Each structure stands twice: as structure tokens, then as C-alpha cells.
Amino acid sequence: MAKWKSVETRWYEDRDALFRGLRRLDRRSFLRVSFAAAGAAAVSGVRFAPHSFQTVSVADAKEGREPFSFAYISDSHLYKRELNDRFVRSLLRAIDDVNAMDPQPDFVLFGGDLAQLGQREELDLGAQLLKNIKAPVRMMVGEHDWFLDMGARWRELFGKETYSFDHKGVHFVVLQSVNEADFWTRRGMTPMERMHTVAGLDNGIQSRFEVGAPQREWLKNDLSRYDDDTPVIVFSHSPLYKYYRNWNFWTEDAEEVQAILRGFDRVTVIHGHTHQMLTNRIGNIHFHGMLSTAWPWPYAPEGLPKLTVQMARPDPFNPNDGCGDGFATVTAEGLVDKVYNLWNRNPVDVPSAYLASGGKKSRPQDPSLASF
């Protein structure tokens, strides 16, 4: 074997070592890997962001709850196979990413918008592709899956859109947060016209997303069975707060939903839809966005949460830049350390300590090219 290794080879080896270490979840080997990776990278002369390259801190396990990780893939926006191979390839890349994780994540969250126009062929194609994931998959619905047939095909394939489950002492809730007040009947729209309207992010005809009263009631009942000190992690397609109304980076009844979650000590919301690195904290609730495999969204002109450290402005000459997948480590305390696996760039981790400290500790590295 050749002794000389290129900068790229060493970079990828370091990166792989880091990822393996991240998921081993044993504090000692963690630190070892972390220092080794950082050291190797420093020797190789590769410039890197300290926070994007070193392991997240995993707290010592408390009795009864062991740390674990889950991966995520989100917003694949598949068209029919014959029409668009670009988004299919991107989803396959993400599937390869999570299948290559060693050890495997406990499960993989799919964050919604599997399809672009909610068509049967698109959803079926997505279901078929997701079967290639080795770990168990938890599904969430997005507006692109919903507004052609109001979720009919999605439900046939994946079951209920609102559900909850327990995993290693953490209570997980999956919401359908993309309900919209009827804007289509009055206009005499066909289902496909309705779908196209919702599919346009900047289309002003559509209504704002909402969880809705029946689901809020369900959530209240669901959570009533748990003690306040149970860590709660909520998956919702839209951010459960108000960021930018015009693009539905928004949930109309966000305050009501937050009020239901306020009773718990540790709550984390992980959402899709925004296709960007996004960090927010409102009281006890930590919020993290997810990357898309299909395309990145720009940061909105206003309303960006203060805690958000932006991802670098995607380079149009770099295919798939700004896209990716990622994973979350649930610490022994039940808080989430979030890793954004940006394709073609260093991964970025947003540890719970950053949110818990209100941005004072463990700040992710700022991008060289921010949006303007």
C-alpha cells in the first residue's frame, strides 16, 4: 500500500473516522477519535472548522436512559422516474449515506415532501426507494405529498400521518403540520391546480400551514400520559414557529402548539420544509431544521431566528451544494445534538449545549459566504 496519501484521501479518512466515532457513543473512544481526527486534519494541512469536525459532546449516561442516534432524510421532491432522474439520484445518495453509517442509527426519519406533486407514481417511487434503507424508517408527510388527493395515497403507503412512539425513554410525536384552510373550492380549482399552487413556495394564493384544533387536542391527550421530565421530540414538516409568512416558513397556530409543549422540561422539534440549516429556541423548546436532498432554499429576507448560524451560500456551479442529510444524537439528558451532513462540504454540528446556553457555548462556525 502506498504510504503517500493525497489531501483528499486523508480528508475523507478523517471524516469517516469522525462519523464512526460520533455514533459509537462511548465517551472515551469518542474523545480519542475526536482528537485523532482533529490532529490528523491539522497535520494534513486541511483547513477545517473546529466545530464541524470534532465530535459533539455526549453527556455521561444517566441511569435508565442510554444515548442513541437517528438519521434523517428529507424533502426529496420526487417526480415520476421518467421525468426527472436528478432528484432520484439525490435521494439514492442520501440512502447510501445512512446505509453506510456504522453503527447504524436506531431509525431513519423521513421528513416529508417525498413527492413533488403528490402523484401516485411519485409516492410509489419514493416508497420503493426508501425500502433500500437498512434501518427502520419513520415517515412524516409534507404538503407536496398531501394536496393532490389530501393524503389518500400517502396513507395507503405509510399509514397514519399523526402518531407517536417511545424509544429508549424518549417520547416521539409525528405531526401533520401542513393543513391549509380551503382556498381552492371558491376558485373552482382541480386537485392538480390546488397541488401546483401549494407546490409554489412563493405562491400567494395558498393559505398558511396549521396543525389545526383536532390535532392539537390529540397532542394534548397523547402527552397527558407522560411526566414532565420525559424528553419529548416532535417531528413536524413545517417549523412549529413563525419565521417567514410569505414562504410558509410558518405555522399559523404555532403558539398554541408551543403552549402544549411548554409543560415538558426538554422538548426538541425537528422540522423539514425549509431546506436549510436552521436553529431556534423558544423557552424550553429547541428547534432544528433539516436539509433537503433536492435543492436548498435561500434564507428568507426577514424573521431569521437569532440562534441560526447560516449554512454557506450554495454555489450554483457545485451540483447538490446546500443539499444533504444528517443525523441527531439524543443525549442521556434527552436533548438533541444535531449534525447537518452537507454534501460537498464539511459536516456541521449544532450541539444542544449551543441552544441551551442561548448561543454562548459551542457555536458552529459561521459561513464564509452568508446570504444577502
Add this chain to the structure above:
Amino acid sequence: MTRTLTALGLAVMTTAGGALAAPDLVPLRSADDAGVEVKLCDDETTVRIAADTPKTRAEGQKIADALMSQWQQKHPEQDWVARERERHAVTPPADNSGLVGKAQGQVYGQVTPLDVKTWERETLAMAVHGSTVFHSGDELGSTIAVSCDMCHPDAANTHPETYPKFQPQLGRVALLRDMINWCIEHPVRGTVLAPDDPKMRALEAYILAQRKGKALDYGKR
């Protein structure tokens, strides 16, 4: 003998906007009654009425409505500017109403309210046309149903004010239209547009409109 009348364009203007049902005109009495053919100012839409139709205002309105109804059916996209603006916000152009009544020394040079309205309408229409292209994979000629707004809602992150600038990947200084064509060719997978293609001109108009008020800063990364 058939006489042809041309309905006043004004009648058409006053009824535009709402969808019209064809009104009941005085019926022709028999097949051999050729009646009178009334033609719209587009020189093609016609309606035939009985020769002895009473020459009243009410009957005249009915004729105008009948013509307008036909014209609207032939032009379902007549309200395209309003329709597009309802869907997608397009920044209106600069307000020039302060110039009304001012002149530059010529006899007929005084700026009228109609001038200002025309400037605004035409300029805005071009940007709105750009919005329709920007938001449609079909209009852009995408072979994979990808449109500009997927990555650039409201034309965000397009930065027209930063061109021209050197793009090493293109090996030359790029203008906004070069980047538009790059996107059309690669992420959109379409065919590049000629620099003077009406769609290219409209796309530039829309993108510039959406960054109205930003200071020019050519070369900025």
C-alpha cells in the same frame, strides 16, 4: 345586402373584466334575412343582428356584450397580469407621478397622467411576464420540470446587482443573463436562450424588479 358596423372600442373597454353571458339579441326572422353584421374593433369578431333591431342604448349594450363575450372566450388569458400578480408578488416599478404636468420645453412635451400610467403598465407587464417564465418549467423549456423559483422563491439569492463579475467556472466575466443561461442549461436542463429572446429579457426584468432599491455593486461575491 349585408352592412357591417364596427362597434365602438369604448363599449368593449367598459365591459371588460367580468365574464359575460351572451345576451339575448333581437332574433333574425328567417334564414333569408341576412340582417346586419356588427364587427368588433379587432376586425374579426362579429355578431349578426336583425336589420330592424331598435336603435336604443339597451340594444346597443346587448350587442357590445355579445361581442365582448366572444372576445373573452377567444382570449382566456386577457387578465394574465392580474392573475400572475395574485399568485406571485412582483415589485412595482418606480412611481413617476411626480412628473405629471412637467415639460422639457416642447409644445407637446408635457407629461400627462396617461404617460405615467403607460410607463408603469408596460414596465410592470414585462416584469410580470418574467415572473410567469421564472415560475414555469414548461416556459423555461425544462426537460425535468424544474423552474427557477424552486431555488429562488421571489427571485431571492439571485443578486442581479452583483453582475458583471468574473466567474472562473465560465472562464469569463458573467452578466446576469449568462448566469440565467447557466441555470437553464444545468439545474433546469433546458436549452439556453438567445440574449435578446423575449423570455430572457422578461426574466432579467423580473429578477431586477425583485431587487429594486439594492445598490449596484458589480463584482461582489
